[in-house]
Amino acid sequence: MLAYIVRRALYAIPILIGINLVTFALFFLVNTPDDMARMQLGVKRETPEAIEKWKAQRGYDRPLLWNAAAPGVKKLTETIFFAKSVRLFALDFGRAEDNRDIAREISTRMWPSLALALPVFLVGLAVNVTFALGMAFFRGSALDLWGVIVCVTLMSISTLFYIIGGQYLIAKLWRLVPISGYAGGLDAVRFLILPVIIGVVGGLGAGARLYRTLFLEEMGKDYVRTARAKGLAERVVMFRHVLKNAMIPILTGVVVVIPSLFLGSLITESFFGIPGLGSYTIDAIQAQDFAVVRVMVFIGSVLYILGLMLTDISYTLVDPRVRFD
Amino acid sequence: MPFLLPSDYLVWLLVFSVGAFAFYSGRRPHLAAPWARVFRGRAAMAASVVLCAYLLVGLLDSLHYRPKLPPAEPGAPAVYSVEVHSLLDRLLTPLRTHLEKTYSAPLATRLYQKEQLESADGGLRRDFPRLRYGGAHLENESERGRDIALRALAGGAVGLIAWIVCVALGRRTLVRRWPGAAWSSAAAALAVVLPLSGVAAGLATGYHVLGTDRVGTDVLYQALKSIRTSLVIGTLTTLVLLPLGVGAGIAAGYFKRRVDDAVQYVYTTLSSIPAVLLIAASVLMVQVYVDTHPALFPTSAQRADFRLLSLCAILGAVGWTSLARLVRGESLKLAELDYVQAAHAFGVTHTRVLARHILPNVAHIIVITLVLEFSSLVLAEAVLSYIGVGVDPSTISFGTMINAARLEMARDPMVWWSLAAAFVFMLALVLAANLFADAVRDGFDPRVRIGPAGGAGT
Numbered sequence: 001m002l003a004y005i006v007r008r009a010l011y012a013i014p015i016l017i018g019i020n021l022v023t024f025a026l027f028f029l030v031n032t033p034d035d036m037a038r039m040q041l042g043v044k045r046e047t048p049e050a051i052e053k054w055k056a057q058r059g060y061d062r063p064l065l066w067n068a069a070a071p072g073v074k075k076l077t078e079t080i081f082f083a084k085s086v087r088l089f090a091l092d093f094g095r096a097e098d099n100r101d102i103a104r105e106i107s108t109r110m111w112p113s114l115a116l117a118l119p120v121f122l123v124g125l126a127v128n129v130t131f132a133l134g135m136a137f138f139r140g141s142a143l144d145l146w147g148v149i150v151c152v153t154l155m156s157i158s159t160l161f162y163i164i165g166g167q168y169l170i171a172k173l174w175r176l177v178p179i180s181g182y183a184g185g186l187d188a189v190r191f192l193i194l195p196v197i198i199g200v201v202g203g204l205g206a207g208a209r210l211y212r213t214l215f216l217e218e219m220g221k222d223y224v225r226t227a228r229a230k231g232l233a234e235r236v237v238m239f240r241h242v243l244k245n246a247m248i249p250i251l252t253g254v255v256v257v258i259p260s261l262f263l264g265s266l267i268t269e270s271f272f273g274i275p276g277l278g279s280y281t282i283d284a285i286q287a288q289d290f291a292v293v294r295v296m297v298f299i300g301s302v303l304y305i306l307g308l309m310l311t312d313i314s315y316t317l318v319d320p321r322v323r324f325d
Numbered sequence: 326m327p328f329l330l331p332s333d334y335l336v337w338l339l340v341f342s343v344g345a346f347a348f349y350s351g352r353r354p355h356l357a358a359p360w361a362r363v364f365r366g367r368a369a370m371a372a373s374v375v376l377c378a379y380l381l382v383g384l385l386d387s388l389h390y391r392p393k394l395p396p397a398e399p400g401a402p403a404v405y406s407v408e409v410h411s412l413l414d415r416l417l418t419p420l421r422t423h424l425e426k427t428y429s430a431p432l433a434t435r436l437y438q439k440e441q442l443e444s445a446d447g448g449l450r451r452d453f454p455r456l457r458y459g460g461a462h463l464e465n466e467s468e469r470g471r472d473i474a475l476r477a478l479a480g481g482a483v484g485l486i487a488w489i490v491c492v493a494l495g496r497r498t499l500v501r502r503w504p505g506a507a508w509s510s511a512a513a514a515l516a517v518v519l520p521l522s523g524v525a526a527g528l529a530t531g532y533h534v535l536g537t538d539r540v541g542t543d544v545l546y547q548a549l550k551s552i553r554t555s556l557v558i559g560t561l562t563t564l565v566l567l568p569l570g571v572g573a574g575i576a577a578g579y580f581k582r583r584v585d586d587a588v589q590y591v592y593t594t595l596s597s598i599p600a601v602l603l604i605a606a607s608v609l610m611v612q613v614y615v616d617t618h619p620a621l622f623p624t625s626a627q628r629a630d631f632r633l634l635s636l637c638a639i640l641g642a643v644g645w646t647s648l649a650r651l652v653r654g655e656s657l658k659l660a661e662l663d664y665v666q667a668a669h670a671f672g673v674t675h676t677r678v679l680a681r682h683i684l685p686n687v688a689h690i691i692v693i694t695l696v697l698e699f700s701s702l703v704l705a706e707a708v709l710s711y712i713g714v715g716v717d718p719s720t721i722s723f724g725t726m727i728n729a730a731r732l733e734m735a736r737d738p739m740v741w742w743s744l745a746a747a748f749v750f751m752l753a754l755v756l757a758a759n760l761f762a763d764a765v766r767d768g769f770d771p772r773v774r775i776g777p778a779g780g781a782g783t
């Protein structure tokens with residue numbers, strides 16, 4: 001098992017290097033640091049000296065990939081690529097435009113993100129599975145048909161409308177919870193209820209429909225026919241056999257997003273003013289803070305790759321037919 | 326003077342290639358039969374009527390020109406405006422030019438905000454002023470209800486007549502040519518679409534049907550203009566996604582070994598980066614490029630168009646990985662089949678095998694993926710524009726509409742009409758696209774047809 005995990009982790013290294021190269025190309029080759037400086041400084045303050053100063057402050061005044069002027073190993077290390085991209089591997093994220101330490105920001109902001117994303121994930125999974133099971137249980141009936149219609153309609157509504165509608169109805173009209181904001185500790189619950197509900201409802205359509213298909217696929221299998229043939233009640237077949245077996249693809253399918261829960265949700269967080277990583281990223285995008293966006297792209301990818309590894313491991317744990325080698 | 330934007334050329338190129346593909350499919354049973362199955366579905370037929378209506382608006386909005394300015398003196402050479410209009414703008418000239426001062430509610434005769442007004446006796450009072458265009462023809466505002474009803478009825482009647490004509494014409498031509506399709510539900514959908522558009526058009530002659538926004542633009546006009554943006558993003562993305570996904574997928578599955586390793590490495594790497602972040606980062610970079618190279622874009626329409634196209638390119642470059650994965654899997658299987666092996670034994674070249682045996686047999690995967698992709702792209706546009714990495718702020722799109730309207734929720738009484746318009750227009754488009762995509766998937770996916778749980782995918 002350990003050997004498998006180690007091997008799986010080694011596979012991730014070339015991909016991480018690839019991601020690093022992609023982000024480097026995106027941020028430094030598509031536009032030169034000079035372009036970025038001009039953009040940030042604006043037309044009025046755009047003088048050669050100002051641009052040089054801007055670049056020097058952020059360490060962009062070095063050559064991109066190869067520093068011919070430096071001695072020895074420094075030919076490689078005294079470059080933007082090494083300073084900005086390779087250092088990401090050592091979790092050295094540098095500073096944002098406002099000179100704050102990005103690593104510190106991330107370590108404080110990931111908790112509110114998790115406090116929102118984890119309940120959405122867990123409650124959402126439970127609700128989706130319940131709905132899907134209900135539709136699969138009453139398959140072919142009017143209930144199933146209308147369930148699917150509701151799912152397709154829910155899928156066709158933009159996330160933005162769920163948030164705007166929820167804020168208007170629950171927070172503004174009925175005044176049940178605050179519209180937006182955040183507080184530490186247990187007070188956070190008041191602020192999190194609405195975004196969690198909206199997150200769950202927003203994911204219901206696509207999730208329930210997908211799981212319904214999985215359940216129906218499972219119900220077409222031979223062992224289900226056997227179970228019915230030996231006279232088991234439909235209820236027992238559903239809960240003891242189909243649910244258990246269908247949960248394998250469902251659970252292994254959702255494992256991949258678990259590490260990414262730390263990233264939070266971009267839109268929901270910024271609408272509700274939750275100081276998590278999602279709103280951090282949005283703010284950075286809107287302020288065109290390239291350093292932060294670059295770091296978030298890298299972290300997001302690392303978490304996703306971690307999720308893929310966990311998925312593979314969970315397969316081997318849940319399904320005895322999958323071997324370690 | 327015709328002045329087609331680059332995206333116009335691409336839109337029409339796409340229209341012609343879809344037409345060519347339809348012609349090609351019609352003569353090949355393995356593609357014609359699934360399409361016949363798709364159009365036998367009632368929901369799919371109704372959805373395609375709605376999609377056609379959207380498409381018509383989008384295509385009208387994809388023929389741009391620069392209007393001729395009135396000559397300064399007779400006999401002077403013709404001068405063209407720097408403003409770029411589309412055929413749709415021409416049709417909707419009253420909607421486009423009838424600007425109010427600020428917000429007004431749907432079908433209102435008065436402005437949303439109070440102003441200092443001079444009353445008949447010369448004194449000043451604060452009241453809601455009459456609109457410049459909305460209901461301006463009314464002498465007495467108490468006639469408003471009757472007038473609205475009359476115009477709606479007239480418009481609806483015209484719509485109904487148009488419906489009768491369409492059904493009669495369709496019965497003569499389309500139904501005779503393809504008797505199998507679910508024409509009754511197409512007629513039913515048309516019976517909703519045509520009278521509704523008739524009512525809207527009838528009311529638009531004298532009122533702002535969906536109200537006006539903060540700077541007094543007609544919301545109905547904005548909603549209609551947003552359609553092109555959505556369609557362009559939903560379809561032009563294909564032009565990047567398709568060659569990348571199909572090319573890489575087939576190459577990996579057919580040539581295997583090194584090529585396969587390389588392709589797999591590239592798509593695993595790309596798909597490991599969270600899509601929203603990758604898109605956001607790429608769009609930021611395009612923004613920097615546009616801002617630092619102003620000389621390349623002489624008119625604002627060209628700049629907006631470049632940003633729209635680059636958004637499509639970015640969405641395509643980020644989204645091709647899933648298609649490549651599916652195509653690779655299928656071509657891996659196909660490459661091992663007997664007839665492909667036989668072709669190799671006869672000395673048929675790789676190009677010929679790919680063109681004759683592999684490509685036609687992955688066509689169903691391509692069609693399903695592209696149709697399924699459309700609705701998620703339309704939804705993505707709204708979210709991306711909200712974050713500020715979508716279309717150019719000057720481009721009218723559902724995303725920019727929602728973004729502008731969102732801030733007005735706090736007003737009292739609430740300004741709800743922009744949001745409601747964007748909601749209804751988007752829901753109709755995405756819902757129709759989703760229903761159509763489901764039918765396409767069921768029609769083309771061999772597993773759904775043969776499998777024991779016949780309609781599992783519905």
